[in-house]
């Protein structure tokens with residue numbers, strides 16, 4: 001394969017062989033001055049992902065000389081090690097998303113046979129078809145499950161012998177999801193002390209930006225309400241959303257109703273979800289508007305504790321929980337509770 005392709009798609013299998021053939025060891029990559037540029041490019045990749053996410057500009061460096069190609073191929077394992085040294089789920093998702101968006105842009109100038117072969121490496125049964133491609137319906141379903149817009153529903157696709165007919169740009173969008181899934185599923189890598197030491201300064205820098213970003217995000221989006229008054233269940237749900245972990249539908253429902261009833265506007269609630277990489281914008285907005293009664297006849301109530309327990313999203317009561325039966329009562333009572341004698345003699349066990 002043309003090494004310049006490996007520089008542009010460094011997650012291809014051949015990239016490992018390319019590096020093996022050059023006899024570059026991990027220790028060389030971590031320490032040798034000759035690879036300083038590759039280490040910087042890897043660091044830059046992670047910074048761009050963190051700061052810009054799917055809006056990160058695609059900067060194609062020149063790939064004329066061997067050393068330029070090698071630098072780009074090496075920058076990818078460097079970025080993966082750095083992300084792994086930090087091992088933050090939010091950073092991992094954002095990094096995987098950014099690489100995937102870049103992959104989609106780069107694929108836009110590739111020919112059909114390369115697109116099919118890359119899809120094959122990602123485990124997709126994709127074939128060239130009349131005026132576009134044909135993708136097996138199981139792969140279509142697997143890689144479009146986060147895309148809830150109507151035009152991505154299987155029922156709305158032209159199907160032929162178990163294959164979905166897709167134009168080129170829609171295939172690239174599916175491949176973006178497949179690249180993201182692959183990268184995300186491989187991180188964090190196990191990293192040894194040498195790697196941690198080599199990336200100590202860069203990791204500290206990224207961690208500080210990450211903490212700052214999360215802090216800013218919390219302060220901006222929830223400025224009107226006090227997180228310290230949240231019951232453990234809602235605190236956990238919010239933390240999971242902000243860490244980009246999977247939150248079950250029941251959890252999303254509960255947190256939306258809770259935030260609504262403590263006074264956040266739809267737009268403010270939307271922003272709480274809005275920083276999740278690749279989230280379904282339309283669906284989230286629709287759900288919030290539906291749950292809060294903006295576009296439906298019902299303004300849904302926050303589930304009471306018994307229901308939260310039956311959903312499996314009550315993390316276990318703290319001392320204040322034992323005196324209430326509803327998460328909203330917790331929010332209302334917490335300031336009084338904190339200043340009462342009961343609070344000083346029976347410290348709260350749960351967060352925050």
Ligand code: SF4
Pocket residue numbers: 231232233234304305306308309313314315316317318321325326327330
């Ligand atoms: S007892 Fe109620 S308020 Fe407390 S954590 Fe469980 S569901 Fe939330």
